[in-house]
Amino acid sequence: MKSCLVVDDSRVIRKVARRMLEEIGFAVDEAGDGKEALDRCAAHLPDFILLDWNMPVMNGLEFLKALRAAPDGGGPIVVFCTTENDIEHIQAALEAGASEYIMKPFDREILEAKLVSVGAI
Numbered sequence: 001m002k003s004c005l006v007v008d009d010s011r012v013i014r015k016v017a018r019r020m021l022e023e024i025g026f027a028v029d030e031a032g033d034g035k036e037a038l039d040r041c042a043a044h045l046p047d048f049i050l051l052d053w054n055m056p057v058m059n060g061l062e063f064l065k066a067l068r069a070a071p072d073g074g075g076p077i078v079v080f081c082t083t084e085n086d087i088e089h090i091q092a093a094l095e096a097g098a099s100e101y102i103m104k105p106f107d108r109e110i111l112e113a114k115l116v117s118v119g120a121i
C-alpha cells in the first residue's frame with residue numbers, strides 16, 4: 001500500500017483529505033505544519049505528500065525546499081493543495097519541486113485525477 005502524508009494546519013482539511021485518500025487506497029499520516037511534516041518524513045518518507053501553503057511554524061514552500069534538499073527528499077510526489085492561485089505561487093511551487101497544484105476547495109474526483117496525472121496511482 002502506498003503511503004501519503006497530508007500536511008495542513010486545518011484539522012478539517014486533514015480529515016477530509018484522509019478519508020478521500022484512504023478510499024483511493026493510501027495509508028495516510030498527518031502533520032499540522034511544515035516542521036512536523038519534516039519530522040514525519042525523517043521517520044518515514046511517504047510516497048506522496050499533499051501540502052498546504054499557508055501554515056504556522058514552517059509554510060509549505062519552506063517545507064518543500066527543505067525536503068528536496070534532504071537525502072532521498074527528491075523521492076516523494078508532492079502536490080500543493082492551497083487557496084493561493086496566482087501564477088507567482090504556482091511557479092514558485094513548481095520550481096521548488098512540486099509535481100502538481102490543486103486549488104481548495106477540492107473533491108475526490110479532482111484529487112484522484114491529479115494523482116493519476118503525476119503517477120501516484
